[in-house]
Amino acid sequence: xxxxxKFFLSAKAYLFLAPFLVFFILVVAYPVVFGGYLSFxxxxxxxxxxxGGGNYLSVLMDPNFWSGFDxxxxxxxxxxxxxxxxxxxxxxxxxxxxxxQVYRLIFYLPYAIPGIIAGILWSYIFSKSMSPFIPILSxxxxxxxxxxxxxxxIWILLIIILWEWTGYTALIIYSTLLSIPREYAExxxxxxxxxTQIAFYIKIPLLMNTLLIxxxxxxxxxxxxxxxxxMLGALVTLPPNYTPAMYIYNEAFYYGDFTYAIAMGLIxxxxxxxxxxxxxxxxxxxxxxxx
Amino acid sequence: xKEHNLKFHIxxxxxxxxxxxxxxxxxxxxxxxxxxxxxxxFFFGIPSHFIDNLVGxxxxxxxxxxxxxxxxxxxxxxxxxxxxFFAALAGFAFRRYQFVGKKILFIIILGFSMVPGFATTLPxxxxxxxxDLLNTYWSIIIPSVVNIFGVYLMVIYWNQIPEEIFDAARIxxxxxxxxxFRVGLPNILPGFTTLLLLSFVGIWNNYFLPLVMLSSSEKxxxxxxxxxxxxxxxxxxxxxxxxxxxxxxxxxxxLFLAFQRFLVPQLTGAIK
Numbered sequence: 049x050x051x052x053x054k055f056f057l058s059a060k061a062y063l064f065l066a067p068f069l070v071f072f073i074l075v076v077a078y079p080v081v082f083g084g085y086l087s088f089x090x091x092x093x094x095x096x097x098x099x100g101g102g103n104y105l106s107v108l109m110d111p112n113f114w115s116g117f118d119x120x121x122x123x124x125x126x127x128x129x130x131x132x133x134x135x136x137x138x139x140x141x142x143x144x145x146x147x148x149q150v151y152r153l154i155f156y157l158p159y160a161i162p163g164i165i166a167g168i169l170w171s172y173i174f175s176k177s178m179s180p181f182i183p184i185l186s187x188x189x190x191x192x193x194x195x196x197x198x199x200x201x202i203w204i205l206l207i208i209i210l211w212e213w214t215g216y217t218a219l220i221i222y223s224t225l226l227s228i229p230r231e232y233a234e235x236x237x238x239x240x241x242x243x244t245q246i247a248f249y250i251k252i253p254l255l256m257n258t259l260l261i262x263x264x265x266x267x268x269x270x271x272x273x274x275x276x277x278x279m280l281g282a283l284v285t286l287p288p289n290y291t292p293a294m295y296i297y298n299e300a301f302y303y304g305d306f307t308y309a310i311a312m313g314l315i316x317x318x319x320x321x322x323x324x325x326x327x328x329x330x331x332x333x334x335x336x337x338x339x
Numbered sequence: 340x341k342e343h344n345l346k347f348h349i350x351x352x353x354x355x356x357x358x359x360x361x362x363x364x365x366x367x368x369x370x371x372x373x374x375x376x377x378x379x380x381f382f383f384g385i386p387s388h389f390i391d392n393l394v395g396x397x398x399x400x401x402x403x404x405x406x407x408x409x410x411x412x413x414x415x416x417x418x419x420x421x422x423x424f425f426a427a428l429a430g431f432a433f434r435r436y437q438f439v440g441k442k443i444l445f446i447i448i449l450g451f452s453m454v455p456g457f458a459t460t461l462p463x464x465x466x467x468x469x470x471d472l473l474n475t476y477w478s479i480i481i482p483s484v485v486n487i488f489g490v491y492l493m494v495i496y497w498n499q500i501p502e503e504i505f506d507a508a509r510i511x512x513x514x515x516x517x518x519x520f521r522v523g524l525p526n527i528l529p530g531f532t533t534l535l536l537l538s539f540v541g542i543w544n545n546y547f548l549p550l551v552m553l554s555s556s557e558k559x560x561x562x563x564x565x566x567x568x569x570x571x572x573x574x575x576x577x578x579x580x581x582x583x584x585x586x587x588x589x590x591x592x593x594l595f596l597a598f599q600r601f602l603v604p605q606l607t608g609a610i611k
Contacts, residue, residue, distance in 0.1 A: 054439070060515060061436035065444075068429040068490060074466075075482045076451050076459055083462030138354070141347045153599070154355045157362070160595040162544035164562045165584045169361045172368075178577065180364065180379045211358065220604045272455045275546050279566070282575070296457050301551070306461065313458035324453040328446075 080317075087311040093304065103311035112289040113312060119202065119277070119291045123270040127206045131214050131266070132259060138218035139225055140247055152222075155215030163212065167279025170208045171196065175283055196284050201277070208276050213269075217262060224258040225251060264327050268320050292316055368581045376577050392582040399568060399579060406557045407564035408586075411543055413476065414560055418483025419539040426486050427531060430493025431519050435505070445494070452487040460551050467552065478552040479560070483542045489534050496530035497523070533601045540591055540602075561587040 062069075090099040107113055138155060142148040158166065172178050174195035185193055196204065232254075233246050241249070274293040277286065281294075288302065289295035292312070300309035368376060369392060371384035397404050432438070433445060463482065464473070472478045500523070508522045524531065549563045556567065565583035570576050595602055 054437070057436045058438035058440075061432040061438035061441075064428045064432035064436075064515075064519070068425040068485070071425070071481065071485045072448070072451075072487065075463055075485050076454070076487065077447075079459050079462035079466055080451070080454060082466060083458065086462060086465070134354070137350070141351050145344055145347050145351070151351055151355065154358050157592070157595065158358060160540070160591045161361075161588050162546070162562050162591070164544070164546045164566060165588050166361070168566070168580065168584050169365055172577065172581070173361065173364055178368075178376050178379055180381045183379050211361070215358065216604050223603070268453070268455075272457065274457075278546075282566075293455075293457050296461070297547075297551075300461055300464075306465070310458075310461050313455070313461055317454045317458040320455055321450070321453050328449055328453065 080314075083310045084314060086307050087314055089307050091305065091307040096307070103308050104315065106308065107312050107315055113292065113295060116289040116292040116295045117271075119205070120267075120270040120273060122202055123206070123209065123273065124267055127209055128263060128266045128270065130206075131210055131217055132262060134210070134214055135218040135221050136252065136255070138214070139221040140251075142218070142222045143225055144243075152215075152219065155218055157215065158211050159213070159216045161212070163275035164279055166208055166212050167276040168282075170204060170211070171280050171283050174204055196280070198284060198286070201280055201284055201286075204280065205273075205276055209273075213266075220262065221255060221258060224255055228254050261327055261330070264324055267323050271316060271320055271323075365581060365585050368578075369585055371578060373576070373578050376581075388578070392578050396568075396579045396582045396586070400556065403556050404564070404583065404586075407559055407561045410476075410558060410564075411560040411562070411587075411590075414479045414483055414549075415539045415543040417480055418542040419535050422484040422486040422538055423489060423531060423535045425484060426489035426493045426534065427524065427527065428519070429490045430497045431523055433490075433494045434497035434500070435515070435518070448487060448490055452491060456547055460548060464551050473552060474554050474558065476558060479549055479558075482548060483545075486534070486538050489538060492530065492534055493527070496527045500526050529601065532598070533603065536594065536598055536601055540594070543591060 087103050088098060088100060089096045090102065091097075138151070142152060145151065161169075173180070176182070176194055176196065179195060181195070182193060185191075194200075228251060232250050236246050236250055272293050273291050274297070277290050277294060280286070281290070286294070288298035293316075296309045296312045296316070299312065300306050364381075367381070367383050370387040370389045372388040372391065375384040375388070433441065460482075467473050467478050472481075504522060504526065505518060508518055513522065543560070544562060545560075546562045546566075549560055553559050553563065556564065559567070561583070565580060565587055568576055568580045568583055
């Protein structure tokens with residue numbers, strides 16, 4: 049291909065890319081770079097001064113920042129495996145049961161509900177003033193239960209996130225299951241394997257790649273969790289650093305320490321970037337198909 | 340075999356109860372005033388206060404709720420249409436042309452898709468502050484038209500179209516713009532629709548961006564607005580919040596039921 053033609057094609061390509069790129073640079077690329085620049089400054093109100101890596105050093109030694117990771121870590125170690133387990137079960141159910149559309153709709157429906165609204169609903173359902181469970185429990189002589197306090201909150205959070213994302217996850221696993229050739233299961237059946245064995249020895253191993261990517265996506269989601277605990281915070285007083293994202297928001301908008309919050313945001317972005325490396329590597333292979 | 344299915348159904352029904360519980364609870368709660376809500380029953384409120392709650396939420400602060408509905412449709416409508424169109428154009432460029440910086444640009448775009456909203460929104464707040472865009476409609480619309488993951492999905496959609504389709508049109512002497520609109524778009528229409536719906540839902544549900552950018556009530560979208568419902572003394576008004584929450588979710592539920600076919604999770608491309 050001669051240079052002139054290549055240049056001509058590039059110009060045309062960038063014409064098609066231009067609308068996206070202009071806005072992408074304005075609202076994503078430039079702010080991140082600008083934020084990186086700002087993060088090297090200390091700030092009080094409108095006054096700013098250069099501190100070099102001072103903010104990053106402070107963040108890395110800020111126990112409030114790191115203790116906020118308790119929640120994402122809990123979600124990652126308890127909620128995500130539990131959700132993947134239930135989702136695999138549900139996906140197998142979709143495969144096995146006739147007329148599974150009804151189940152599919154019911155389990156997927158919560159995904160249509162905004163996280164904020166889900167937070168409101170569940171926090172009310174477990175609230176001291178409105179919970180329908182409290183009158184039932186008091187019938188059994190259990191009085192004055194309080195589902196919603198700082199120590200139980202993490203379990204409420206687990207329930208909300210499970211409720212929101214299990215149907216979605218199950219559908220992804222189900223569509224992967226559908227792409228497994230039928231012959232695999234049939235061959236195993238001829239060799240005398242039962243359904244449970246087929247599920248565990250043939251289907252689940254073939255799901256591993258999907259599960260890994262789901263795990264990565266959920267890890268990223270867990271690190272950024274904000275809306276649900278934020279809404280629960282309307283009924284329970286939460287520490288400002290309950291999750292890393294809440295700490296970043298509060299640091300910026302309640303304590304007015306913007307550059308410090310930006311430094312935290314970028315560190316969080318770095319952690320997420322490292323976790324998503326596997327996904328990015330797989331995804332960038334998309335490009336090689338037509339080269 | 341039959342017995343096995345029964346086990347699936349038993350657990351399936353238990354799970355279904357869990358998934359439906361909040362839907363049931365919100366529907367019965369729509370009929371209750373605060374006194375009835377405090378009783379915490381699993382039944383409808385008698386007498387029903389559904390109409391009172393509905394009127395109450397629309398009368399709240401001189402009808403600001405109508406603004407919130409309009410704003411949500413404005414932000415999600417404009418953002419998803421423009422954003423999906425931009426993504427389709429970008430995906431087309433990646434599909435059709437070998438150009439300078441193609442690979443590095445794709446990697447940069449993908450890399451930025453992993454940057455969390457918190458890392459971009461805070462500096463964007465300062466950028467918009469300097470441009471005097473804070474607390475304007477633009478402060479929500481402009482960021483909403485950028486759908487990075489959408490570009491990635493579009494590249495996948497475009498890659499699924501066989502080369503021959505383009506070649507045939509090319510021989511007929513079709514220009515690039517024509518190729519995009521008349522040959523390309525009809526072929527990626529299912530993907531286009533899916534992305535449009537998913538980004539509509541995504542923008543409708545976005546809470547963090549308006550929380551950071553907006554301060555005046557009449558510019559808020561529903562998700563932010565309903566969280567600000569309080570009495571004159573600043574106390575929460577549960578019955579109105581519940582009605583508001585229901586009305587916030589309702590358009591999305593309708594969308595889901597109407598377009599179920601298109602609203603499939605988009606992860607498959609990543610697994611290839």
